[in-house]
Amino acid sequence: MIILDDITLRRGPKLLIEDGSATLQPGQKLALIGANGTGKSSLFAMLMGALAADSGTIRGMAGLRLAHMAQELEASTATALNFVMAGDAAVFALVQAIAKAERDEDFEHAASLYQDLDALDGYDAQRRAEQPLLGLGFSSSELNNAVTDFSGGWRVRLNLARALMTPSDVLLLDEPTNHLDLDTMLWLEQWLLRYEGTLLMISHDRDFIDAICDRTLSLEGQGLVTYRGGYSAYEKQRAERMAQQRAQFARQQREITHIEDFVRRFRAKATKAKQAQSRLKALERMETLAPAHADSPFYFQFPEPGKTSDPLLSVDELTLGYGEEAVLERVSFSLHPGDRIGLLGKNGAGKSTLLKGLTGALQAKSGRRVTGAHLRIGYFDQQQLDVLDLDASPLLHLQRLSPNAREQTIFDFLGGFNFKGDRAKEIIRPFSGGEKARLALAMVVWQDPNVLILDEPTNHLDLEMRHALAMALQGYTGAIVLVSHDRHLLRHVVESLWLVEGGAVTEYPDDLPTYEKWVLAGDKTSKHSGAGEAKSATPKPSATNTAAPSSTSAEDLGSKKGVKGKEQRQSGAEQRVRLKPLRQALQKTEKQLERLQTELAKLQEALADPALYEADQRDRLAAIVKDEGALKAEVEGVEEQWMEQQQALEDAS
Numbered sequence: 027m028i029i030l031d032d033i034t035l036r037r038g039p040k041l042l043i044e045d046g047s048a049t050l051q052p053g054q055k056l057a058l059i060g061a062n063g064t065g066k067s068s069l070f071a072m073l074m075g076a077l078a079a080d081s082g083t084i085r086g087m088a089g090l091r092l093a094h095m096a097q098e099l100e101a102s103t104a105t106a107l108n109f110v111m112a113g114d115a116a117v118f119a120l121v122q123a124i125a126k127a128e129r130d131e132d133f134e135h136a137a138s139l140y141q142d143l144d145a146l147d148g149y150d151a152q153r154r155a156e157q158p159l160l161g162l163g164f165s166s167s168e169l170n171n172a173v174t175d176f177s178g179g180w181r182v183r184l185n186l187a188r189a190l191m192t193p194s195d196v197l198l199l200d201e202p203t204n205h206l207d208l209d210t211m212l213w214l215e216q217w218l219l220r221y222e223g224t225l226l227m228i229s230h231d232r233d234f235i236d237a238i239c240d241r242t243l244s245l246e247g248q249g250l251v252t253y254r255g256g257y258s259a260y261e262k263q264r265a266e267r268m269a270q271q272r273a274q275f276a277r278q279q280r281e282i283t284h285i286e287d288f289v290r291r292f293r294a295k296a297t298k299a300k301q302a303q304s305r306l307k308a309l310e311r312m313e314t315l316a317p318a319h320a321d322s323p324f325y326f327q328f329p330e331p332g333k334t335s336d337p338l339l340s341v342d343e344l345t346l347g348y349g350e351e352a353v354l355e356r357v358s359f360s361l362h363p364g365d366r367i368g369l370l371g372k373n374g375a376g377k378s379t380l381l382k383g384l385t386g387a388l389q390a391k392s393g394r395r396v397t398g399a400h401l402r403i404g405y406f407d408q409q410q411l412d413v414l415d416l417d418a419s420p421l422l423h424l425q426r427l428s429p430n431a432r433e434q435t436i437f438d439f440l441g442g443f444n445f446k447g448d449r450a451k452e453i454i455r456p457f458s459g460g461e462k463a464r465l466a467l468a469m470v471v472w473q474d475p476n477v478l479i480l481d482e483p484t485n486h487l488d489l490e491m492r493h494a495l496a497m498a499l500q501g502y503t504g505a506i507v508l509v510s511h512d513r514h515l516l517r518h519v520v521e522s523l524w525l526v527e528g529g530a531v532t533e534y535p536d537d538l539p540t541y542e543k544w545v546l547a548g549d550k551t552s553k554h555s556g557a558g559e560a561k562s563a564t565p566k567p568s569a570t571n572t573a574a575p576s577s578t579s580a581e582d583l584g585s586k587k588g589v590k591g592k593e594q595r596q597s598g599a600e601q602r603v604r605l606k607p608l609r610q611a612l613q614k615t616e617k618q619l620e621r622l623q624t625e626l627a628k629l630q631e632a633l634a635d636p637a638l639y640e641a642d643q644r645d646r647l648a649a650i651v652k653d654e655g656a657l658k659a660e661v662e663g664v665e666e667q668w669m670e671q672q673q674a675l676e677d678a679s
Contacts, residue, residue: 033082046250055225057235060245062460062488066228093194096185102173111155113191158187161213163373179205199227207373208511209545230488232257233513331476331504335398344393346383353379355529365505368520375526377509381479404475406483410466416455420445443468459486476504484512612671622661629654
């Protein structure tokens with residue numbers, strides 16, 4: 027048991043934690059959360075002995091084996107396999123000593139060392155090192171490559187693999203999912219669930235926390251607060267507490283209204299009842315939990331796109347790649363206003379390549395890219411931070427984009443990203459990675475795009491900023507193409523999923539949980555369970571990879587064309603007659619739902635008025651709250667009816 031008792035921690039003049047207390051039980055899996063700059067990494071440094079508390083005590087660390095994920099990777103010529111094996115320092119030293127003894131033909135000494143290796147269960151060290159490497163996306167052929175051969179993101183994975191290899195009673199992980207794709211992140215989830223020691227991890231991925239953690243340790247108000255369960259449980263508990271306080275009610279109502287508006291827009295576009303029902307339930311949960319984020323320092327919106335085109339962007343028979351190698355072949359699709367697309371696929375499948383092709387940053391090997399007359403792309407990629415001017419302020423970055431913009435307008439805008447007051451005028455060199463990521467994102471939002479192409483936009487962002495981003499993207503009316511390992515963001519922002527795999531881009535016909543199960547099953551060759559065949563996407567949105575023609579002769583096709591066409595026309599007419607009553611009933615329900623939603627919006631507008639909470643308005647407030655509850659119940663019933671009718675129409679089609 028590790029006990030933090032009345033810990034006070036400063037970094038320079040800044041007070042991070044004051045009289046904070048927490049208990050970490052053996053075998054617990056805890057998430058350490060808090061806004062950027064509140065002291066999460068400093069707390070880790072204190073647990074590792076690299077930083078002393080200003081006051082208070084830490085008990086229970088003596089004798090515990092501690093492993094942690096380094097944030098920087100030393101320059102090393104060691105192979106990836108040896109670098110990870112060195113995580114088990116005692117075993118690796120023996121392996122090296124045995125190799126030297128055998129080279130020196132000192133077989134008696136080697137035999138003694140083998141006995142020591144057996145005592146440490148070291149014979150399977152190579153297998154144990156290979157397991158995290160392969161699980162984190164390295165190929166077998168790369169295991170003997172030098173560490174220096176890998177890029178920065180892959181070196182982070184090497185650090186993670188080494189931490190997993192290190193024998194430990196306590197494992198400290200600082201943002202382990204950064205630079206991971208969804209497939210490797212799901213593997214890591216399973217590994218951590220099997221870990222028998224105490225896990226304390228800093229993470230800004232709520233789904234990852236929910237899957238693994240049974241406690242959440244929150245840095246808030248310069249204190250440590252422990253919540254039972256993962257992030258969703260923390261969010262619910264905090265929401266209940268804040269709702270009871272009724273603090274910042276107007277802000278809460280604005281969040282709720284925002285979500286409800288999105289629900290209405292989504293419902294109007296929904297084409298699959300199963301997916302729509304799942305989505306609506308998720309959004310309703312967000313509405314309930316909105317108060318948990320009422321004190322968030324982040325709030326921003328995308329401006330309404332001005333002139334636009336339809337389609338915004340089209341590609342035809344596009345082949346993309348690098349050098350002589352084609353990564354994606356013969357891809358065709360169109361982006362329309364309002365399209366919200368999430369890309370799935372393992373690392374290296376070509377997701378980022380596709381995004382670069384869409385932006386024009388990567389020239390196509392063949393095919394056409396056709397842009398709309400009013401296309402404005404907002405592109406956020408994984409190297410966005412590299413283009414920031416470290417000696418410029420957030421204010422200056424935006425002034426360079428819009429020299430004629432009023433300074434106060436820029437200040438107000440930056441405030442939504444928590445660059446307030448003098449912070450907006452400070453050079454960004456000493457800013458944290460999360461702050462720089464916020465600035466890079468702010469620059470994208472500022473440019474008023476009508477197409478957003480986002481490649482892992484949540485890397486380095488804390489949980490509150492991720493929430494603000496999800497809210498802003500829900501309100502965005504342009505087209506979105508999103509690559510993210512953040513499943514919460516995917517669930518609450520995108521409306522269709524495309525799979526990038528084997529050089530092809532196809533529509534994924536099922537939902538995200540089904541994809542997760544498929545990945546964990548490891549069946550990369552079969553079709554997705556329960557989903558039928560992944561079909562080529564068709565217009566609005568559309569994505570196709572044109573297959574080679576079949577061996578059917580032209581004569582055969584010609585002879586069958588007339589008969590087939592007549593049969594199709596007859597079948598289509600019969601289907602229209604059969605579906606007409608179902609469509610009419612659905613339209614009637616939609617009109618009823620629209621009327622109820624309008625009435626509900628009026629009540630909620632009234633509830634957002636601070637004057638309603640004066641003492642003399644108590645009776646009126648109670649009446650409106652009662653009417654709102656009744657109307658919400660009626661809306662829920664009509665929504666269920668709409669879902670059933672939509673499903674019936676789909677089944678009949």
